Amino acid sequence: MATIKDxxxxxxxxxxxxxxxxHDSDMISEATKERVRRAMExxxxxxxxxxxxxxxxxxxxxxxxxxxxxxxxxxGNNPFFMQIIQGISSVCSENDYMVNLASGxxxxxxxxxxxxxxxxxxxxxxxxxxxxxxxxxxxxxxxxKKVSCVVVGSSxxxxxxxxxxxxxxxNYQAGRDVADFMLKKxxxxxxxxxxxxxxxxxxxxxxxxxxxxxxxxxxxxxLSFSRVKEEENILKLxxxxxxxxxxxxxxxxxxxxxxxxxxxxxxxxxHKNYAVISFNNSLITExxxxxxxxxxxxxxxxxxxxxxxxxxxxxxxxxxKVIIPHKIIERESTKIDEL
Amino acid sequence: MATIKDxxxxxxxxxxxxxxxxHDSDMISEATKERVRRAMExxxxxxxxxxxxxxxxxxxxxxxxxxxxxxxxxxGNNPFFMQIIQGISSVCSENDYMVNLASGxxxxxxxxxxxxxxxxxxxxxxxxxxxxxxxxxxxxxxxxKKVSCVVVGSSxxxxxxxxxxxxxxxNYQAGRDVADFMLKKxxxxxxxxxxxxxxxxxxxxxxxxxxxxxxxxxxxxxLSFSRVKEEENILKLxxxxxxxxxxxxxxxxxxxxxxxxxxxxxxxxxHKNYAVISFNNSLITExxxxxxxxxxxxxxxxxxxxxxxxxxxxxxxxxxKVIIPHKIIERESTKIDEL
Numbered sequence: 001m002a003t004i005k006d007x008x009x010x011x012x013x014x015x016x017x018x019x020x021x022x023h024d025s026d027m028i029s030e031a032t033k034e035r036v037r038r039a040m041e042x043x044x045x046x047x048x049x050x051x052x053x054x055x056x057x058x059x060x061x062x063x064x065x066x067x068x069x070x071x072x073x074x075x076g077n078n079p080f081f082m083q084i085i086q087g088i089s090s091v092c093s094e095n096d097y098m099v100n101l102a103s104g105x106x107x108x109x110x111x112x113x114x115x116x117x118x119x120x121x122x123x124x125x126x127x128x129x130x131x132x133x134x135x136x137x138x139x140x141x142x143x144x145k146k147v148s149c150v151v152v153g154s155s156x157x158x159x160x161x162x163x164x165x166x167x168x169x170x171n172y173q174a175g176r177d178v179a180d181f182m183l184k185k186x187x188x189x190x191x192x193x194x195x196x197x198x199x200x201x202x203x204x205x206x207x208x209x210x211x212x213x214x215x216x217x218x219x220x221x222x223l224s225f226s227r228v229k230e231e232e233n234i235l236k237l238x239x240x241x242x243x244x245x246x247x248x249x250x251x252x253x254x255x256x257x258x259x260x261x262x263x264x265x266x267x268x269x270x271h272k273n274y275a276v277i278s279f280n281n282s283l284i285t286e287x288x289x290x291x292x293x294x295x296x297x298x299x300x301x302x303x304x305x306x307x308x309x310x311x312x313x314x315x316x317x318x319x320x321k322v323i324i325p326h327k328i329i330e331r332e333s334t335k336i337d338e339l
Numbered sequence: 340m341a342t343i344k345d346x347x348x349x350x351x352x353x354x355x356x357x358x359x360x361x362h363d364s365d366m367i368s369e370a371t372k373e374r375v376r377r378a379m380e381x382x383x384x385x386x387x388x389x390x391x392x393x394x395x396x397x398x399x400x401x402x403x404x405x406x407x408x409x410x411x412x413x414x415g416n417n418p419f420f421m422q423i424i425q426g427i428s429s430v431c432s433e434n435d436y437m438v439n440l441a442s443g444x445x446x447x448x449x450x451x452x453x454x455x456x457x458x459x460x461x462x463x464x465x466x467x468x469x470x471x472x473x474x475x476x477x478x479x480x481x482x483x484k485k486v487s488c489v490v491v492g493s494s495x496x497x498x499x500x501x502x503x504x505x506x507x508x509x510n511y512q513a514g515r516d517v518a519d520f521m522l523k524k525x526x527x528x529x530x531x532x533x534x535x536x537x538x539x540x541x542x543x544x545x546x547x548x549x550x551x552x553x554x555x556x557x558x559x560x561x562l563s564f565s566r567v568k569e570e571e572n573i574l575k576l577x578x579x580x581x582x583x584x585x586x587x588x589x590x591x592x593x594x595x596x597x598x599x600x601x602x603x604x605x606x607x608x609x610h611k612n613y614a615v616i617s618f619n620n621s622l623i624t625e626x627x628x629x630x631x632x633x634x635x636x637x638x639x640x641x642x643x644x645x646x647x648x649x650x651x652x653x654x655x656x657x658x659x660k661v662i663i664p665h666k667i668i669e670r671e672s673t674k675i676d677e678l
Contacts, residue, residue: 089442103428
């Protein structure tokens with residue numbers, strides 16, 4: 001098995017230089033780093049993390065914190081966790097970092113697992129794959145010494161915290177863009193369909209839509225649906241449409257809500273077709289009937305960026321929040337003729 | 340921060356006894372282990388894995404190997420990866436094991452990442468979340484000394500390998516059960532809809548259906564669909580139904596195929612309704628229109644069992660393959676009247 005000494009010999013540098021190059025030290029020139037990288041490639045060398053950990057008292061490991069299993073909803077409704085994780089993994093593997101998972105069935109279990117990671121492998125870098133108000137796990141982790149965190153999601157806190165950074169889409173702007181898209185398509189009587197305004201993502205998207213429509217002096221109504229009670233939803237929709245016969249289109253808070261709407265349309269035996277646009281652009285948008293126009297939020301990039309922030313060396317120009325752009329993907333659900 | 344010595348003092352045992360209890364040694368009585376556990380609980384003690392690694396030359400870490408990102412299909416079509424991972428994590432956290440992820444964009448990158456995990460943290464226990472024929476990554480990992488693997492999925496190899504175990508559903512039996520269920524519901528003219536018979540899961544499910552129907556002297560046809568070409572699929576379905584007007588119901592190889600079928604029914608402007616049953620019972624079955632009868636394959640349990648197998652101490656009664664039961668969940672899609 002190749003050692004760092006073999007790498008140094010092939011690269012024609014000292015072992016300590018090779019080691020510094022491997023750790024991307026500022027003391028080593030780019031040219032030397034490139035020579036060392038090529039030697040590593042040639043020898044198929046992979047660093048021995050354990051030995052490094054002993055020396056540095058730190059591990060080349062990022063901890064990914066998953067939401068607790070109790071909140072099944074956030075798990076089930078988030079079809080892009082795997083893509084975020086893949087994005088994180090990709091950046092970590094490029095930087096010789098390992099990826100560790102922390103999960104738990106309850107807040108308490110998850111907190112303990114995070115604690116074990118911090119104490120054990122001296123893991124000091126964490127990515128939270130969720131953002132929850134007053135989360136005891138997040139509060140615990142960010143308070144630990146020398147620990148830095150990146151959260152994929154919205155910031156609930158107004159106060160700036162040096163140890164925490166956020167990666168997110170601009171859900172408010174996405175809401176505005178969706179409203180603009182629909183107006184330009186000729187749909188003027190729009191309804192925002194949602195399930196829970198306590199979820200910051202839904203609120204932000206709604207607020208964006210609502211503000212934009214107001215600015216354009218258009219009507220912007222909203223209607224909440226149950227995640228389970230189908231009969232109740234049918235009645236609600238029928239009553240709403242009877243009271244608002246001009247309704248032309250729905251803006252669904254996410255893909256799941258959009259599919260639920262399409263089903264409600266059918267089961268409510270409506271005499272008119274409605275356009276639908278949604279957010280997230282998950283796999284189900286393509287097999288929906290009709291296929292859904294939806295806002296792609298680029299989960300793979302969210303993961304990549306979160307890992308990049310955490311691995312950045314210089315703390316000087318530390319940004320508090322990074323926004324990943326979004327993009328509307330047009331499909332059949334916004335090509336409804338019967339206006 | 341509490342140390343193992345503090346735990347030993349509180350429990351009234353020696354430090355070495357406490358350490359053995361912590362590692363669930365056979366030399367320590369259950370009563371002593373319980374005392375040590377209570378002391379750990381009291382002190383909120385969590386073991387220092389790094390120190391242990393130095394002593395044991397091994398880590399309390401399981402490596403989870405994800406499919407390469409290139410095969411987007413297996414990722415996208417597998418809405419239950421997260422549930423499998425949660426199942427694995429849950430068992431690991433109960434046993435003070437950490438969970439590490441290995442992923443890659445290509446086979447080569449994934450192999451290198453696995454190699455780094457083996458060399459670095461001396462990780463010797465791996466769970467593969469996929470099963471592919473002639474997989475260079477799997478072939479590499481299982482050949483390493485002292486490495487043991489559990490694969491969540493089907494075994495492609497006839498030859499028994501001591502270092503590898505499999506956790507899977509009995510897809511063949513699930514196929515038989517689905518055919519039996521449909522016959523009992525009164526559907527006699529059945530069609531198996533699939534996308535790719537090179538995928539072992541699809542073949543096994545089809546073979547189960549087909550064998551059972553033959554035994555019952557019923558017709559068992561099959562029809563392949565494209566994952567992308569909608570127009571081609573519509574034509575194919577229309578032609579098929581024109582040639583087989585008696586067709587009553589479809590058995591879809593998975594939930595995604597079932598949703599695709601429901602959409603094809605609508606877009607092919609058929610004059611008859613068809614029952615549909617599918618496999619996987621993912622989130623989309625409930626929001627499908629009509630809601631899909633589907634076979635639950637219990638992904639959380641698949642993950643739990645995979646981790647349990649890997650952490651089992653005794654190698655004597657090592658089983659080659661563990662089957663997680665399946666269960667048909669009945670919904671509206673198999674309550675179609677118009678036969």
